[in-house]
Amino acid sequence: MTSIDDVAQASGVSIATVSRALRGLPNVSEPTRQRIRGIADQLGYVASSNASGLATGRTLTMGVVAPSVSRWFYTTVIEGIDSVLRHANYDMILYNLASRGGDRERVFHRSILRKRTDALIALCLDFTADERDQLLSIGHPMIMIGGPVRGIRHIGIDERGVARSATEYLIGLGHRHIAHLGGDDDEGLNRQVPLERRRGFLDALRDAGIESHDDWMLTGRFSLTASRDVVNELLDRPGPRPTAIFANSDEMAIGAMLAALDHGLSIPGDLSIMGIDNHDLSESFGLTTMAQDPFEQGALGARILLDDLNGGPLKRKTSVRAPAQLLERTSTAPPRS
Amino acid sequence: MTSIDDVAQASGVSIATVSRALRGLPNVSEPTRQRIRGIADQLGYVASSNASGLATGRTLTMGVVAPSVSRWFYTTVIEGIDSVLRHANYDMILYNLASRGGDRERVFHRSILRKRTDALIALCLDFTADERDQLLSIGHPMIMIGGPVRGIRHIGIDERGVARSATEYLIGLGHRHIAHLGGDDDEGLNRQVPLERRRGFLDALRDAGIESHDDWMLTGRFSLTASRDVVNELLDRPGPRPTAIFANSDEMAIGAMLAALDHGLSIPGDLSIMGIDNHDLSESFGLTTMAQDPFEQGALGARILLDDLNGGPLKRKTSVRAPAQLLERTSTAPPRS
DNA sequence: GTGAAAGCGCTAACAT
């Protein structure tokens, strides 16, 4: 493996000069720099990150802790982070907590603390107090994306407000019989998120003077198939049906749409359905939703951390509220008289 | 940041002993080891990966190059890799080629070659000859998962054979009018894969003496929505319709199912549909498929690389064929007389 | 503008 010495010898200068030249530092004459660059390229030289990391204390790596890598929200955030990191020449170490048999403890105690990363992005998970302290004790810049955790700044939509707006939209259309598709995620989603959204839903109902209906508070576990099942079960019940369903995510909403189809119901004729996210599939399903942009949230998180690391003037110490807005499509309409 | 010196001083031994004790090497008395362990824990000491990497030449990191992180196949493979790596105390650096604006070149020229990883797993992408040479020139153990690339060993199902089996199954049910939902992936999927599957499809047709139907060779880009659109377009056409569709992936097959629903067709009554994968959603849709197990493929890939790194006796120099088998569900049946 | 040399925090060979 070609080292800085090889380049130095080949160019007849000292390794110090090679180092300066290649990193674009001042005090290297332009001709020398060109020559060294050429030789380095030719030799296929790349600095060892271990060595330079040791010397500088920087790893040029960012850690990303995700509860799962198989949900649209997380993968989209990851892609956003990735796009920013690559341009900054940073690499990303992915800590996937949810993979089958993945023992969280190891991640927190060994890997992350392994001084491998300069900063940390955590995607919307539920930390134990101990885990949180572990993370904070590293002293690295850190930010959460998604659900809020006490003591850690975060980027995310106004969960409660967004759920409320969605519900108000349905109420505005004339719906009085609205079911809620919520519930925790198996995979470690921050429990604040479904809770807050549920609160927003209930806020809207209460303000409109509508009584909530315990039987219609469904649990879809943020999963399409689970939601399809539970909504099918709802539609099987005797007695009055809701005229609308508000789901905590588009994946769940789509599950609900499929259940409606399973029952031969028409959307939005027999049942209005809406979600939160603006998932890739939502347009194809004509799903009305409260759109958010996880890609941008991830990108912003990465940018903030990079700013922190570079001591830039833009340090944000506080959480930032990500935008979300109503996207009307064809899955919602006034209820049939 | 507490270093090995701190631990040594606190325990009244030399750094060498600390190093040995913490790594479980022989020649440390058990009492001493316990004591050192305790003190290290108490101080929150973790070895710097840069320093130990420099000294050993090992990074304890594996690189994973993925064309995208937002498709079921890739994320599932990644989770498989991850589960093995975590148990081996390896970390994973993710190189996502497809993220919007992600310029491949940077990945290949800088990051990966940055001597940051001990080995490399590439997920089913299309390399240019130059890229491939770049990768091979690092001299690291390397393996591909998914599509084959000349000169690199890989793990993957028998693409052509699986497609042929699927088609033969449909033919066995009595279908003579079968459409194929294939086509390249936008996101850099290895182009061999759709090609081989298409060949397998045509093989089966030919052997059964069925003429292929150019108009029924559809392009679904491995995407659910694209497939839904293109199948809807197919079903809009005047003239005879196919009685069955074989899709290159379950996501595409589900798109086709939705298109059938859009047209009020019943499955499998009016149209049989099958795919490849056994996607998470497939069971819920009752989709017949050629099931494969990407999680296991990823795990196996990681294991092979770890074996290589440890000079284990299990070195596999050759590619390995991953299993796939027919999973009959309710989306397929004999055609209506 | 360039070079020499002292670390960065470990590991491993060699002493003891």
Added chain:
DNA sequence: ATGTTAGCGCTTTCAC
């Protein structure tokens, strides 16, 4: 069983 010491490949003063 434990300690000493020479690197690993860079970056960064400090000289020149």
